Amino acid sequence: MKILEARTRTAAIGRPVRNAAIGFEAMTASALALVTDRGTGYAFDSIGRYGKEGLLRERFIPRLLNSPLQGLADEKGLIDPDACVRAVMANEKPGGHGERPGAVGLIEAAAWDLRAKLLGVPLWKALAERYGTRNASPEIAAYATCGHWGDDTSLADEVRRALDAGYACIKIKIAGDLGADLPRIETARRLASRLAVDVNGALSRESAEKWLDALALFGLEWIEEPAPPLDFELLRKYSELSRTPLATGENLFSLDDARNLLRYGGLRPERDFVQVDPLLSYGVGEYVRILELFAAWDRRQFLPHAGHLFAAHCVAGLGLGMAEAAPDASLAYGGYWDGVRPAGGRLTIPDAPGVGFERKRQLFALLEDV
Amino acid sequence: MKILEARTRTAAIGRPVRNAAIGFEAMTASALALVTDRGTGYAFDSIGRYGKEGLLRERFIPRLLNSPLQGLADEKGLIDPDACVRAVMANEKPGGHGERPGAVGLIEAAAWDLRAKLLGVPLWKALAERYGTRNASPEIAAYATCGHWGDDTSLADEVRRALDAGYACIKIKIAGDLGADLPRIETARRLASRLAVDVNGALSRESAEKWLDALALFGLEWIEEPAPPLDFELLRKYSELSRTPLATGENLFSLDDARNLLRYGGLRPERDFVQVDPLLSYGVGEYVRILELFAAWDRRQFLPHAGHLFAAHCVAGLGLGMAEAAPDASLAYGGYWDGVRPAGGRLTIPDAPGVGFERKRQLFALLEDV
Numbered sequence: 001m002k003i004l005e006a007r008t009r010t011a012a013i014g015r016p017v018r019n020a021a022i023g024f025e026a027m028t029a030s031a032l033a034l035v036t037d038r039g040t041g042y043a044f045d046s047i048g049r050y051g052k053e054g055l056l057r058e059r060f061i062p063r064l065l066n067s068p069l070q071g072l073a074d075e076k077g078l079i080d081p082d083a084c085v086r087a088v089m090a091n092e093k094p095g096g097h098g099e100r101p102g103a104v105g106l107i108e109a110a111a112w113d114l115r116a117k118l119l120g121v122p123l124w125k126a127l128a129e130r131y132g133t134r135n136a137s138p139e140i141a142a143y144a145t146c147g148h149w150g151d152d153t154s155l156a157d158e159v160r161r162a163l164d165a166g167y168a169c170i171k172i173k174i175a176g177d178l179g180a181d182l183p184r185i186e187t188a189r190r191l192a193s194r195l196a197v198d199v200n201g202a203l204s205r206e207s208a209e210k211w212l213d214a215l216a217l218f219g220l221e222w223i224e225e226p227a228p229p230l231d232f233e234l235l236r237k238y239s240e241l242s243r244t245p246l247a248t249g250e251n252l253f254s255l256d257d258a259r260n261l262l263r264y265g266g267l268r269p270e271r272d273f274v275q276v277d278p279l280l281s282y283g284v285g286e287y288v289r290i291l292e293l294f295a296a297w298d299r300r301q302f303l304p305h306a307g308h309l310f311a312a313h314c315v316a317g318l319g320l321g322m323a324e325a326a327p328d329a330s331l332a333y334g335g336y337w338d339g340v341r342p343a344g345g346r347l348t349i350p351d352a353p354g355v356g357f358e359r360k361r362q363l364f365a366l367l368e369d370v
Numbered sequence: 371m372k373i374l375e376a377r378t379r380t381a382a383i384g385r386p387v388r389n390a391a392i393g394f395e396a397m398t399a400s401a402l403a404l405v406t407d408r409g410t411g412y413a414f415d416s417i418g419r420y421g422k423e424g425l426l427r428e429r430f431i432p433r434l435l436n437s438p439l440q441g442l443a444d445e446k447g448l449i450d451p452d453a454c455v456r457a458v459m460a461n462e463k464p465g466g467h468g469e470r471p472g473a474v475g476l477i478e479a480a481a482w483d484l485r486a487k488l489l490g491v492p493l494w495k496a497l498a499e500r501y502g503t504r505n506a507s508p509e510i511a512a513y514a515t516c517g518h519w520g521d522d523t524s525l526a527d528e529v530r531r532a533l534d535a536g537y538a539c540i541k542i543k544i545a546g547d548l549g550a551d552l553p554r555i556e557t558a559r560r561l562a563s564r565l566a567v568d569v570n571g572a573l574s575r576e577s578a579e580k581w582l583d584a585l586a587l588f589g590l591e592w593i594e595e596p597a598p599p600l601d602f603e604l605l606r607k608y609s610e611l612s613r614t615p616l617a618t619g620e621n622l623f624s625l626d627d628a629r630n631l632l633r634y635g636g637l638r639p640e641r642d643f644v645q646v647d648p649l650l651s652y653g654v655g656e657y658v659r660i661l662e663l664f665a666a667w668d669r670r671q672f673l674p675h676a677g678h679l680f681a682a683h684c685v686a687g688l689g690l691g692m693a694e695a696a697p698d699a700s701l702a703y704g705g706y707w708d709g710v711r712p713a714g715g716r717l718t719i720p721d722a723p724g725v726g727f728e729r730k731r732q733l734f735a736l737l738e739d740v
Contacts, residue, residue: 054424
């Protein structure tokens, strides 16, 4: 079997009708034709959600076409739908089944950049004014995320460089397996006085109690995503077992999901951290509604995931705990504004209007070229 | 202020590194430039999720550009990010914050169509064989969904037509307000012996108890989406208050979300219905994992949302309760295969290979043209 092409098209299916929640005037659906040398498979969307042609074209269809063909067929040589799903889901994060919140968040973020520029103030100030933040300040804390597998440098070198770059709190990626994790944690712990670890939902359930007990000895700042993002029951269990603070939320993209985390996740306001990402979650407006929902929590327990320059302004303008940094300032989305370096894990946002993308040359080159 | 254009671009940000869950080789992010006559706002994605250029271009940016400009500015004439979000979220369904599951589901569905064609059997048979369904049969039950606001015909005429078309169980849209709903329910109830209602999450909380009590007198088949899709706590409360069966799940797109519905929603296996939509939820593979999770439930309590011909095969091949139909067979996605009409609410899937799109002329014209 050979896949010749996969074509998709958005079909307008709008009708001038409404249900109790929405109107259907501009409703669309996706049609898909999967053309192989042995015939064509068709699919047409379920009605009631909008078409997603862009996602199909840009992300999922290329993975299907680039997949080794024998991998998509079963032992009889027939196309295997399960294998197709595995192929197109390669390297998709678990949980957080949403793209809409990120698309909307991006639009809101550009509107914020412009609004702050029109006001002639840095974004954090515009946010603080809009949302009445009392303790807003351009001086914020940031932590550095290190230790992805596959980087050429050793973990020790990478942590050392992040400390040299002026970060005080370091987060490293770990695997969720004690044998693999302990040497990494010991290495990083010898260098960094403030260390957090991120297991990205991959902690093995069977050995979780022993693993949490072993990690408790290191005085870590937090353990990130011990449970898959939407398994609130498992998170609650880990929360009871853990003597280390827990952090999670980067794969929850809405007030709805954050509410369920609060209701069911067993997190503790005085101990744990929430890492919802404004850029991925409908923007700052929804993020502030989430903060209001967590009214019993100190805002410093909120550490927005990634988000780079924009998230740094959110930390400053909403009085949050820390921003997350990719410490390698040579990357377009690493470090901060040109010439701004953290010292002792703290940095000051420059006094430029808006986000200040213009002051991070490498990133601005990319934005200007949009 | 005048929005001149909104440009977006996907930026490759891949690095050959991994965390415990995924690799980042082909990671992308979206960059956005919002160009107005008063300056340009920029945004760059949070790192760690893929770019969503297609969604931005096709769906959200056009809504922004087509929005009345005065609606996007605040009283000072500055761009208002909240208003931008309201504009781009127009007519988006509440809850179900996901596009990825639907894009993947569509690919899986086309693979299933092709697989069944290669096997030379109708899809339901291929599904039944793959998943070992004991009571699979091409004869299925289907119900008709009626009563959207804005249709020219009166509710009574529409219900009458659906009954004339051969449906026995009729679902009508209602508003969640007793004054508006009672006359509609009374009208439909006089005509249809089996009636369900769909409130699309819009039931007013304050009057919910009274509303549920009033509706209990009509002997309805079910009340659909009384609570917003992800508010499991509210659903649990309504489940306790309601003497009518409840139905929900069309806006839950994953095993993760379905598990939370099962854990927290207070639904009862012997009474309530689950309406997860395979096409919107990563496909049949994920749907079957959901069925396995609800092992204590009779599969006839599963009524897949929409899905048209594909969902009808799922009902037949997985032994589910009923398919949902748009009863107007003159629509490309209404009715069933040409020449197939329900009788007494039951119909028989024709013996064509695959989904049989080729036997629904109007829909197939659309698919051939992809």
